[in-house]
Amino acid sequence: MPQFSLYEEEFQPSPWQQTWREFRTSHAAFIGLFILGLFVCFALFAPLVAPYDPIAQNIDALMIPPSWNMNGTISHLFGTDSLGRDLFSRIVYGCRVTLGSSLLLVLVALMTGVTIGTIAGMLRGVRSSIVNHLLDALMAIPTLLIAIIIVAILGTGLVNSMWAITLALTPQFIHHTRSFVRNEMKKEYILASKLDGANHWQLFFHSILPNMIEMLVVQGTLALSIAVIDISALGFLNLGAQPPLPELGAILADGLDVAYLAPWNVALPGLAIFLIVLSINVVGDGLRSALRKRLSR
Template identity: 80%
Template sequence: MAQFSLYEEEYHPSPWHRTWREFRSSHVAFVGLMVLGLFFFFSVFAPLVAPYAPLEQNIDALLIPPSWEVNGSISHLFGTDALGRDVFSRIIYGCRVTFGTSLVLVILAMVIGVAVGTLAGMLSGVRSSIINHLLDALMAIPTLLIAIIIVAILGSGLINSMWAITLALTPQFVHHTRSFVRAEMKKEYVLASRLDGASYYQLFLHSILPNMIEMLVVQGTLALSIAIIDISALGFLNLGAQPPLPELGAILADGLDVAYLAPWNVALPGLSIFLMVLAINIVGDGLRSALRKRISR
């Protein structure tokens, strides 16, 4: 027997639920999220998914075509390279290195950028002016160029390239955080909290940060695509991940030596980078559109 309810309560979805509902209504953005989830799955469960070790060589299986070719073999789905290594396994582990390191350094750049940007947004006078001018100068330089300069100073390697890209991405988070904090500091609810005696730390933690999360999600997805391109570019230029570490940019550079004999060694890693960046950009655009529609309603 149905229970009688004296009060007819209306259901009001949370802001995140409304954002997810608007995001899910876009089929392109949802497909992009599924593709991005597939790359994340490969990054986490690479040892379980990959049929071979990424460094395992087989001199009896050199430059085997992909399985859809006439001379291909189903045992090597994407074929093999010049050393007999399975391309499919190397791409899976390459997604783990490229996507995983990019995700870590974007989170690190976000934490540093939010801290510095909040400080710049709340301060005033000479200190704020110095930070703003430094940010304007750094924002005019492409992130890849900054990363190459830092790697040239620190030396090549995956760790140094991660630090370089983190330092290159940080000014973007500082810039957006500073603009957001300055706009929020002028609003009435922040002024009311300041009149109640709230400190800057309390203002940021309880008033500004909850409203900043959505902006950080959108900017984080866009920064993730930039980080993947930069990590791959540094690996391709032999400034990032060094052989035999399986990284998509380094795998693409290794395939150039046999590009005419085995074009799949170049096409498949390049296609993986393209799909990864495309999926992230589609998800970022979908999130931005969902947030805009949610706010307008």
């Protein structure tokens, strides 16, 4: 039975509800979220979505055009490659490998970067200066170049490329976290917590981290787009995922040999990479804009 209230209370949405309301007002960001959600569904439910085994070869179905071509067939929606493998199934599993590995390495880089960045933000004196100069030097080097150097040392393979990109992305999270923590440590509510006897870990978990989550969401989406590009680039250069593992960059590299005879082997994996990166960037920009509008009120 609903309780009777004599005074009508005004509904105050939570910060996340306010952010979601601002995010929904951007049609481009909402469409980007829908496209990104579609690729996430492909990654999660690849065995249910893909009609064929992505590495199964069929010599009777070599380089069949896509279904919208006059010579195509509906049984192979995106056609087949030079070994008779179904391209739609390979792209679906490629989304699982590329997007799934990118999500995993971004989470690892985020947790590592937040931990080190928080310690660096609370340091003072010579130690803080050394960390700042090291971060400035690492931030000046492109992440893909750092990943290529690390892969050259560790060796090729998807796991090694994931470790390389994780190490390349971690300084960015350290930099943003350190700057955020240093700014927050100067504010009055932190001083009040210190006067109440809170130590550094209590300051971080109870005071700084709740205010940092929104910044980490935005930086995480931007780092995710970089990770997708780097994973695909290393796979394309044969430094990342190795055949027959279906990965979007490796699929794109395999299609180069028959690009003139079967251009869909290059166009469709490249379009999938483009849409994934574009949707992530659009969602990240929408989140940043929504947070800026919410905080400006």
